[in-house]
Amino acid sequence: MKLGFIGTGNMASAIMGGIIKKQIISADEMIGADLFAPGREKVKSQFKIHVTDSNKEVVEKAEVIVLSVKPQFYEDVIHEIRDDIRDNQIVITIAPGKTLAWLAEQFGKNVKIVRTMPNTPAMVGEGMTAACPNEYMTEEETAYVCTLLESFGRVEIVPERLMDTVVSVSGSSPAYVFMMIEAMADAAVSGGMPRPKAYQFAAQAVLGSAKMVLETGKHPGELKDMVCSPAGTTIEAVRVLEELGFRSAVFEAMKVCEEMSKGM
Numbered sequence: 001m002k003l004g005f006i007g008t009g010n011m012a013s014a015i016m017g018g019i020i021k022k023q024i025i026s027a028d029e030m031i032g033a034d035l036f037a038p039g040r041e042k043v044k045s046q047f048k049i050h051v052t053d054s055n056k057e058v059v060e061k062a063e064v065i066v067l068s069v070k071p072q073f074y075e076d077v078i079h080e081i082r083d084d085i086r087d088n089q090i091v092i093t094i095a096p097g098k099t100l101a102w103l104a105e106q107f108g109k110n111v112k113i114v115r116t117m118p119n120t121p122a123m124v125g126e127g128m129t130a131a132c133p134n135e136y137m138t139e140e141e142t143a144y145v146c147t148l149l150e151s152f153g154r155v156e157i158v159p160e161r162l163m164d165t166v167v168s169v170s171g172s173s174p175a176y177v178f179m180m181i182e183a184m185a186d187a188a189v190s191g192g193m194p195r196p197k198a199y200q201f202a203a204q205a206v207l208g209s210a211k212m213v214l215e216t217g218k219h220p221g222e223l224k225d226m227v228c229s230p231a232g233t234t235i236e237a238v239r240v241l242e243e244l245g246f247r248s249a250v251f252e253a254m255k256v257c258e259e260m261s262k263g264m
């Protein structure tokens, strides 16, 4: 087995889906463990990967192991597997707040670890993942892990001090964007548009806007100004968003998210 998952929930499924779609690793070379039988069965039927109820079996069989349980279960899972981890294996973590120093302490031995923060758009190959390798990872091993992570989106190696900021700007942010799409669609429905069409219009507008930021290299403010025709419709919408504290709401929500990550 090339890749193993301990925990087969939402984020693990998004990663599995992205990797299988890009055919970097076949489903037959992946194994996932989950205590929750319906969770295991879901990924088995969806992706045809091997599944087990034993975390130790994943460690026994996989070269690279993704710890994809909630942060509060990290300590127990690491203590369960630490004696079985071999020198040549690589552990990928995806939990907020779990620093490389904390992870080293829990393993209590020299383990190759890459601390990452992915996001669920991995499911459609548009993930954004930040990665921090520890001192036991060679350049080749880090490059291999980056190839895996790139199979489901963009990857950046970042200094570890930025990881809590990454949680707020990309790990958690799909939730805020989905809320915005939902709100936009509700307003479109109120204007008379059938709901399925409203989601399509709102989502495509968000997708296209994001692509413009990434592909033109222009400042988002300049792109916004290009939409605001003089005495037009958009500038009135912008006025109301400013009045209702749109920017401030996003800013404050992200600061709370970052602080929460630090405390985990």
Ligand SMILES: NC(=O)C1=CN([C@@H]2O[C@H](COP(=O)(O)OP(=O)(O)OC[C@H]3O[C@@H](n4cnc5c(N)ncnc54)[C@H](OP(=O)(O)O)[C@@H]3O)[C@@H](O)[C@H]2O)C=CC1
Pocket: 006, 007, 008, 009, 010, 011, 012, 033, 034, 035, 036, 039, 055, 067, 068, 069, 070, 071, 073, 076, 077, 094, 095, 096, 117, 118, 119, 120, 171, 172
């Ligand atoms: N969801 C997201 O968008 C993102 C999540 N993450 C991180 O990914 C990790 C997983 O989150 P997410 O996928 O959302 O959570 P989920 O609850 O969807 O998935 C976690 C899975 O692990 C199972 N589990 C719990 N304890 C164990 C154990 N001891 N051994 C094996 N399996 C276990 C859970 O079972 P049960 O339900 O029975 O407890 C559940 O099926 C977290 O650390 C999270 O912070 C990172 C970036 C984005």
Ligand SMILES: O=C(O)[C@@H]1CCC=N1
Pocket: 096, 167, 171, 172
């Ligand atoms: O909500 C959470 O805690 C996880 C981490 C980033 C996204 N989801």
